[in-house]
Amino acid sequence: MATEMATVQQDMNRQDATAPTATPPTATAPSVTRPFVTEARRIVVKVGSSSLTTAAGGLDADRVDALVDVLAKVRSGGEKEIVLVSSGAIAAGLAPLGLTRRPKDLARQQAAASVGQGLLVARYTASFARYGVRVGQVLLTTDDTSRRAHYRNAYRTLDQLLAMGALPVVNENDTVATDEIRFGDNDRLAALVAHLVRADLLVLLSDVDGLYDGDPAKPGTSRIAEVGGPRDIAHVEIGSAGKAGVGTGGMVTKVEAARIAAAAGIPVVLTSASRAADALAGRDTGTYFQRTGRRSADRLLWLAHASTPQGSLGLDEGAVRAVVEGKKSLLAAGIAAVEGDFVAGDPVELRDSAGRPVARGLVNFDAKELPRMLGRSTPELARELGPEYEREVVHRDDLVVLG
Numbered sequence: 001m002a003t004e005m006a007t008v009q010q011d012m013n014r015q016d017a018t019a020p021t022a023t024p025p026t027a028t029a030p031s032v033t034r035p036f037v038t039e040a041r042r043i044v045v046k047v048g049s050s051s052l053t054t055a056a057g058g059l060d061a062d063r064v065d066a067l068v069d070v071l072a073k074v075r076s077g078g079e080k081e082i083v084l085v086s087s088g089a090i091a092a093g094l095a096p097l098g099l100t101r102r103p104k105d106l107a108r109q110q111a112a113a114s115v116g117q118g119l120l121v122a123r124y125t126a127s128f129a130r131y132g133v134r135v136g137q138v139l140l141t142t143d144d145t146s147r148r149a150h151y152r153n154a155y156r157t158l159d160q161l162l163a164m165g166a167l168p169v170v171n172e173n174d175t176v177a178t179d180e181i182r183f184g185d186n187d188r189l190a191a192l193v194a195h196l197v198r199a200d201l202l203v204l205l206s207d208v209d210g211l212y213d214g215d216p217a218k219p220g221t222s223r224i225a226e227v228g229g230p231r232d233i234a235h236v237e238i239g240s241a242g243k244a245g246v247g248t249g250g251m252v253t254k255v256e257a258a259r260i261a262a263a264a265g266i267p268v269v270l271t272s273a274s275r276a277a278d279a280l281a282g283r284d285t286g287t288y289f290q291r292t293g294r295r296s297a298d299r300l301l302w303l304a305h306a307s308t309p310q311g312s313l314g315l316d317e318g319a320v321r322a323v324v325e326g327k328k329s330l331l332a333a334g335i336a337a338v339e340g341d342f343v344a345g346d347p348v349e350l351r352d353s354a355g356r357p358v359a360r361g362l363v364n365f366d367a368k369e370l371p372r373m374l375g376r377s378t379p380e381l382a383r384e385l386g387p388e389y390e391r392e393v394v395h396r397d398d399l400v401v402l403g
C-alpha cells in the first residue's frame with residue numbers, strides 16, 4: 001500500500017450545476033499531467049444518476065448529449081475503447097410513471113428502472129448515432145459477476161462489442177435483482193467491470209468534482225487531489241447521500257469502488273461529469289487514486305466483492321490453515337458446520353471456529369448433501385457414497401481468501 005499523503009487542493013467549482021454542457025477547455029484548463037490517462041487504451045467510464053437528470057427529475061437529454069460529445073471525441077482516433085457504465089434508469093422512469101421521487105420499495109424501483117432503462121438506452125443510441133457510433137446494452141447482475149460461466153460470457157460479449165467498434169452501455173439488471181443480491185449503486189459494478197474487461201483506467205463521474213476532506217457543501221472543505229492508498233483518507237468524512245436525491249451510495253460507494261479498482265491494479269479518476277473532457281485528456285482534475293495492487297486472477301475479485309454468500313461453512317483450525325495459508329482446496333474432512341440453503345455453484349462464506357469469515361468460494365455440493373459428509377475423508381466418501389463424492393467441497397480455483 002502506498003503511504004504518500006493525500007494532496008489537498010482548494011477548489012471553488014466543486015458541485016456541478018445542472019448546466020448541460022461539458023466544461024469547455026479554456027485558458028484556465030489544467031495542464032496535461034497524467035500519462036496513465038493519455039496512454040490508457042481501454043477505459044471504463046461510470047456516470048451517476050445525478051449527472052444525467054434534471055433538477056425536476058427525469059432524463060436530461062442535454063446532459064446526456066454533453067457526455068456523449070466528450071466520449072465520442074475520446075474514441076474518435078480509433079486508439080481508445082470506452083465502456084460506459086451508466087446509472088439513471090430509475091431516475092429516468094420516475095416521471096413517465098407519475099412518480100415525483102425515487103420510491104423506497106424495490107418493486108416500484110424495478111418498475112421505474114424497466115421504463116427508464118429503455119428511455120436511457122434510446123437516448124444514448126440516438127446521441128452516439130450523431131457520431132456514427134453504435135451502442136450495445138449490457139445488463140448485469142451479481143450472479144453474472146461471480147459464476148464462472150456467466151463471467152466468461154459477460155467478458156466475451158463486452159470484448160466482442162469493443163472488437164466490433166461498438167460502445168457497451170452497462171447497467172445493473174435492476175428488474176430482476178432482489179434486495180439481497182443487488183449492487184444498488186453502480187460504482188462497485190463499474191470497478192468490477194473495469195477489472196472484467198481488463199481496463200487501463202476507471203473514470204467515475206458524479207455531480208461533485210472529486211473527493212473532499214469533508215462535506216463539500218460546507219465551506220472550508222477542500223478537494224483531495226491524489227490518494228496513494230486507503231490510509232491517506234482514513235480521516236476523511238465520507239457521506240452516503242448525494243444532494244440531488246437520485247443517486248445511491250453517495251461518496252462511500254465511490255471510494256469503495258476506487259479502492260477495489262486500485263487494489264486490482266487499475267488507476268481511478270473521480271470527478272464531475274462537467275469535467276469529463278479534462279479528466280479524459282489527462283489533465284489534473286478531480287481526485288486521482290493511485291493503483292495499490294497488481295492485477296489478480298480474473299474471477300476472484302468478483303467473488304470477493306460482488307457475490308452474495310448464500311450460506312456458510314464452519315471450518316476447523318486445520319482447514320482454516322490449509323485454506324488461508326496453504327491456499328488449498330476445502331475438503332469435507334475440515335468442515336464442522338453448514339448453514340444456509342445453497343445449491344452447488346452458489347457462493348458461500350468460509351468461517352473460522354469463532355464465526356469470522358476467512359474466505360469466500362463457490363461450493364460444489366448442495367447444502368442438504370453436506371451434513372453426512374462432514375469430517376470424513378475423500379476416499380471414505382467415494383467408497384461409501386459413490387465416486388461423485390470424490391471432490392473438493394470448494395476447489396482452490398474457486399476460492400478467495402478475504403484480506
Ligand SMILES: Nc1ncnc2c1ncn2[C@@H]1O[C@H](COP(=O)(O)OP(=O)(O)O)[C@@H](O)[C@H]1O
Pocket residue numbers: 047048049050051205206207208210211212213214215216217236237238239240241242243244245246247248249250251
Ligand atoms: N467527502 C465527500 N466528498 C465529495 N462528495 C461527498 C463527500 N461526502 C458526501 N458527498 C456527496 O456524494 C454525492 C455524490 O454521490 P451520489 O449522489 O450517489 O452521486 P452519483 O449519482 O453520481 O453516483 C455528492 O453530491 C456529495 O454531496
Ligand SMILES: N[C@@H](CCC(=O)OP(=O)(O)O)C(=O)O
Pocket residue numbers: 047048049050086087088089090091113171172174184185186187246247248249250
Ligand atoms: N441501476 C440503477 C443505479 C442506481 C443509482 O442511482 O446509482 P448511482 O447514481 O450511480 O448512485 C439505475 O440505473 O437507476
